[in-house]
Amino acid sequence: MTDEPLVLGIESSCDETGVGLVRGTTLLADAVASSVEEHARFGGVVPEVASRAHLEAMVPTLERACDEAGVSLWDVDAIAVTSGPGLAGALLVGVAAAKALALTLGKPLYGVNHVVGHVAVDQLEHGPLPPECLALLVSGGHTNLLRVSDIASDVEELGGTLDDAAGEAFDKVARLLDLPYPGGPSIDAVAAEGDPAAIRFPRGLTSQRDLERHRYDFSFSGLKTAVARWVEAKEAAGEPVPVADVAASFREAVCDVLTRKAFDAARAHGITDMVVGGGVTANARLREMAAVRAEAAGVRLRTPRPRLCTDNGAMIAALGAAVVAAGQEPSGLDLAVDSSLPPSEVRG
Amino acid sequence: MLLALDTATPDVTVALRDDDRVVATAGGDHPMRHGEQLAPAIAEVLAAVDATPRDVTAIAVGTGPGPFTGLRVGIVTARTMAAVLGIPTYGVCSLDVLAAQAADAGAVEGRFLVASDARRTEVYWAAYDVAGPGADVVRLDGPHVGPAADLPAELRALPVVGEGGRLYPVAFGDVRGPERPSAAALAEVVAAERVALSDPEPRYLRRPDAVELSARKRVS
Numbered sequence: 001m002t003d004e005p006l007v008l009g010i011e012s013s014c015d016e017t018g019v020g021l022v023r024g025t026t027l028l029a030d031a032v033a034s035s036v037e038e039h040a041r042f043g044g045v046v047p048e049v050a051s052r053a054h055l056e057a058m059v060p061t062l063e064r065a066c067d068e069a070g071v072s073l074w075d076v077d078a079i080a081v082t083s084g085p086g087l088a089g090a091l092l093v094g095v096a097a098a099k100a101l102a103l104t105l106g107k108p109l110y111g112v113n114h115v116v117g118h119v120a121v122d123q124l125e126h127g128p129l130p131p132e133c134l135a136l137l138v139s140g141g142h143t144n145l146l147r148v149s150d151i152a153s154d155v156e157e158l159g160g161t162l163d164d165a166a167g168e169a170f171d172k173v174a175r176l177l178d179l180p181y182p183g184g185p186s187i188d189a190v191a192a193e194g195d196p197a198a199i200r201f202p203r204g205l206t207s208q209r210d211l212e213r214h215r216y217d218f219s220f221s222g223l224k225t226a227v228a229r230w231v232e233a234k235e236a237a238g239e240p241v242p243v244a245d246v247a248a249s250f251r252e253a254v255c256d257v258l259t260r261k262a263f264d265a266a267r268a269h270g271i272t273d274m275v276v277g278g279g280v281t282a283n284a285r286l287r288e289m290a291a292v293r294a295e296a297a298g299v300r301l302r303t304p305r306p307r308l309c310t311d312n313g314a315m316i317a318a319l320g321a322a323v324v325a326a327g328q329e330p331s332g333l334d335l336a337v338d339s340s341l342p343p344s345e346v347r348g
Numbered sequence: 349m350l351l352a353l354d355t356a357t358p359d360v361t362v363a364l365r366d367d368d369r370v371v372a373t374a375g376g377d378h379p380m381r382h383g384e385q386l387a388p389a390i391a392e393v394l395a396a397v398d399a400t401p402r403d404v405t406a407i408a409v410g411t412g413p414g415p416f417t418g419l420r421v422g423i424v425t426a427r428t429m430a431a432v433l434g435i436p437t438y439g440v441c442s443l444d445v446l447a448a449q450a451a452d453a454g455a456v457e458g459r460f461l462v463a464s465d466a467r468r469t470e471v472y473w474a475a476y477d478v479a480g481p482g483a484d485v486v487r488l489d490g491p492h493v494g495p496a497a498d499l500p501a502e503l504r505a506l507p508v509v510g511e512g513g514r515l516y517p518v519a520f521g522d523v524r525g526p527e528r529p530s531a532a533a534l535a536e537v538v539a540a541e542r543v544a545l546s547d548p549e550p551r552y553l554r555r556p557d558a559v560e561l562s563a564r565k566r567v568s
């Protein structure tokens with residue numbers, strides 16, 4: 001156990017500066033600094049604001065992670081870093097810090113894929129992944145359905161969002177309803193008092209014609225527009241907007257389409273294990289619906305605890321540890337960031 | 349040894365200085381690729397003199413002003429290395445370095461301006477007074493950011509050093525070299541204590557572009 005390498009992971013693809021320390025599949029530290037409050041008045045993540053915050057948070061977060069784990073940076077055996085996908089300017093801060101560490105410590109550097117990190121992090125909670133699993137990853141930045149045959153080397157993208165990420169749709173609908181940013185938690189809170197069957201909002205890409213080409217893809221922009229029109233029609237008629245019912249019905253539509261397609265993929269591929277990750281899994285209804293459908297489908301569900309589902313350095317360290325264990329070659333110091341790195345590329 | 353680096357222009361520039369002189373320099377060949385080129389350039393200067401990172405006893409970093417993304421790459425690299433090694437990091441205004449370079453090259457003497465490219469048809473600029481080659485660099489005004497034509501006429505009449513002068517020849521009459529700061533000059537001015545040292549904080553001079561929330565837009 002202690003002979004496994006100590007891997008440090010750095011995450012800076014969006015608005016969280018994360019540094020994690022992992023040995024094998026054991027989590028030793030998970031330090032995160034978030035700039036989410038600085039973005040609230042803009043209603044979404046402002047790349048330049050995020051990049052500035054990463055620069056200020058990077059060294060303090062590194063030091064906090066080491067303190068948490070009771071190790072020195074000199075004890076680290078390998079450095080993993082998110083090299084994509086994400087905001088280019090934000091990614092660059094983390095990658096530059098990771099290179100500075102690798103160079104100064106004389107340790108190997110591994111650029112890894114953020115989205116795949118959301119799957120790898122589950123190994124810290126539930127142990128090694130089964131030989132094959134599906135992964136449904138839902139956050140403010142991504143919505144992906146993946147087939148994972150080997151976390152370090154073999155990930156296939158079955159589908160993704162054609163427009164907004166699910167978390168973005170929550171933010172936009174929250175704005176429509178005058179609920180605070182970020183939209184996920186605020187809609188979740190209000191929806192608890194509402195009727196999810198009150199309004200039948202559209203489920204994107206579920207018509208027979210769409211399923212032929214986009215069986216595992218998602219689209220949330222039509223849903224967002226439908227909610228906006230519905231709210232405006234109420235207002236135009238001079239009637240009060242039943243915010244709780246709108247929130248609950250919207251949330252129901254998002255969770256329904258996400259889980260429906262994920263379990264459809266499980267059935268079609270005969271896969272019996274599924275990881276559901278990403279920040280939107282903090283959503284109570286998504287977890288509940290996934291659990292019910294998993295039970296019905298005979299699928300074992302693995303959902304990391306909420307803290308590990310949001311962006312953090314531990315997920316990058318976890319993936320880094322898997323990549324190191326697989327004996328892969330390190331990245332060069334000339335590693336570039338790739339803001340649109342596809343999930344099928346585990347290494348950046 | 350002192351490691352010096354600057355990423356406040358499209359260039360990456362790195363130098364290593366021992367107690368007496370600059371012993372190695374390196375840079376990138378591709379503009380605006382700081383993230384890819386900086387760490388290899390640092391490795392290159394160390395390797396050139398068979399040094400290891402542990403031989404570095406201080407770091408000097410250009411704090412801009414300059415394009416933000418590159419600037420951050422340099423500063424986070426300096427801060428991270430310094431944190432690991434437990435050594436000091438000195439921030440230096442990148443325009444001050446260029447001012448010293450120009451004075452040492454004999455391009456200017458007395459009062460002059462330094463102007464660099466701030467894009468969006470603006471320049472980063474500061475006004476200086478240097479007695480001559482090797483003398484202390486005295487910044488009289490700045491750094492500021494704005495359109496070249498908006499500078500007071502008496503300042504625009506001074507000799508102008510830096511890329512900003514070349515980009516806006518109508519606003520600036522008397523344009524002189526050099527165009528961009530070098531890490532070798534940065535290492536020398538820090539070693540000779542000829543410039544003001546600061547914390548390694550970026551000089552952004554501009555607020556982030558972002559629009560605060562207003563009333564929501566209708567879709568129909």
Ligand SMILES: [Zn+2]
Pocket residue numbers: 114118139141142278279310311
């Ligand atoms: Zn994420």
